[in-house]
Amino acid sequence: MTEKTQIYVVRAFAGAGDKGGNLLGVILDGPRVPVAERCTVAARLGFPETVFVDDPVAGRFTIHNAARPLPYAGFPTLGASWLLRRHGYPCAVVRPPRGEVRAWDVNELSWIASPADWSSTIAIKEYASAAEVDALTPPTSTQPEQYAWAWSSASSGRIRARAIMHRPARPEQQATVRGAVGLAVLLERPVVIDEGAGSRIHAEPNDDGTVSVGGRVALLSMRRLRPPPTGRRPSPPQNSFRTACGGGAPT
Structure with missing residues (x-):
């Protein structure tokens, strides 16, 4: 992991004025971050989930929160597929760990075909x-x-x-x-x-x-991922992203 690693801060399912929705971090050069370190990086960033793109041409990525990798989650898949297309990768199909998901844009909305049986149940x-x-x-x-x-x-x-x-x-x-x-x-x-x-x-x-x-997807900002100081354990996230948007079960 180097200071050249860039994080894209994306809002998925935004409403009027690009408000609401869920924030996520997307790292397009995922191979810069070893798989074993991705949950730690996700915890440092403080988003509900962070996407690490391993192969942008194939649309292949992993999804991590502070506690564990996730086989699939809806809003990170939507946000990552939108960002890949914005960077010139066609990505009619994206590939989170669970399997292939169709993805496309129509006018101002981005879409994914989310398999119903991949979603955890809620009353x-x-x-x-x-x-x-x-x-x-x-x-x-x-x-x-x-x-x-x-x-x-x-x-x-x-x-x-x-x-x-x-x-x-x-x-x-x-x-x-x-x-x-x-x-x-x-x-x-x-x-x-x-x-x-x-x-x-x-x-x-x-x-x-x-x-x-x-839903609508918006790019909010870009910033560099800085490694933690040598010899020190990373501190818990102090920003408001995680508390504002929540973590826990895949959404």
């Missing part, structure tokens, strides 16, 4: 109104987690949703792809989901067992 609960969803409070340790939703406009497929999760001392999770995938499968129709604080996810079920998941 999906319908409420009578968006106001009821907005009024929900985080569950106690004995209450179940849920992906809460209500129609904003059933005729146009607009939904208000929130991921009501066990997240002590951390803000609410944004842009939950597994929830969007579950809703599209449940409702058997295309939907546009306004989730959390300004995130927006488009989801459409497909006949092949995948769900097309789309």
Whole structure:
């Protein structure tokens, strides 16, 4: 790992004004970071997940959070595929460790075909109104987690949703792809989901067992990855990225 290693800070599933969504770090020259060091680097960066691209031509990458590598996660896959195309790699198919995922752009939206059976399950609960969803409070340790939703406009497929999760001392999770995938499968129709604080996810079920998941992606900044001082263990992340966007289960 050298100081030439560049980190792209990307926001996936942004809403109006490129707000909301999930932040991630993407390192396009992944081979500069040994696999054994990637969780440590992810912890230093402080994003929910960090993507390390090992082969940009093939669209092959790994996804790591501070604790472990992930075989697949929705918003890192969307963000990384968008960034690869922005850098001139066609990447109609990208390859996270779990397998191949189709990826494409249509106008201002980027899309992936997320296999429904790759998403971890979450309880999906319908409420009578968006106001009821907005009024929900985080569950106690004995209450179940849920992906809460209500129609904003059933005729146009607009939904208000929130991921009501066990997240002590951390803000609410944004842009939950597994929830969007579950809703599209449940409702058997295309939907546009306004989730959390300004995130927006488009989801459409497909006949092949995948769900097309789309959203706006924005490049926020670029910076260099500096190695930790020699002889010192890296300090826990002090920036707000991880606390603002959350970690834990793949989304």
